Amino acid sequence: FMINTFTKSNQLTPKVAMDATGNFTVIWASFRQDSYYSHLYSQRFNAQSEPIAEETMINAVGKGFSHASPAIQMTPAGESAITWESDRNPGSKKRVRNRSDISAKHYLKPE
Numbered sequence: 001f002m003i004n005t006f007t008k009s010n011q012l013t014p015k016v017a018m019d020a021t022g023n024f025t026v027i028w029a030s031f032r033q034d035s036y037y038s039h040l041y042s043q044r045f046n047a048q049s050e051p052i053a054e055e056t057m058i059n060a061v062g063k064g065f066s067h068a069s070p071a072i073q074m075t076p077a078g079e080s081a082i083t084w085e086s087d088r089n090p091g092s093k094k095r096v097r098n099r100s101d102i103s104a105k106h107y108l109k110p111e
Helices: none
Strands: 011-018 024-031 038-045 067-074 080-086 101-107
Touching: 011 067, 024 067, 038 067, 038 080
Parallel strands: none
Antiparallel strands: 011 024, 024 038, 067 080, 080 101
């Protein structure tokens, strides 16, 4: 089954994590979905592989800069932590060359 809704360019480095009830989240890097650069997206599914929520951009900060190498871990209760690399500091508008920064988000168990 198709995970991503955007199909006009490359979707790369998918990662999956599952909770104790079989619900799972897929994360990936999407090239040119919102700009020329890659951004990270997630989609959550129930145990029957049906989408639970909308496809969501993970890296809300830093549009216009590439984000890559996503990783995800999920607790048995459904909380997750996602990490990724960025080509700039998340709080800065200045591009950082020859260096990657690491960012993270924590998601509580969905209601």
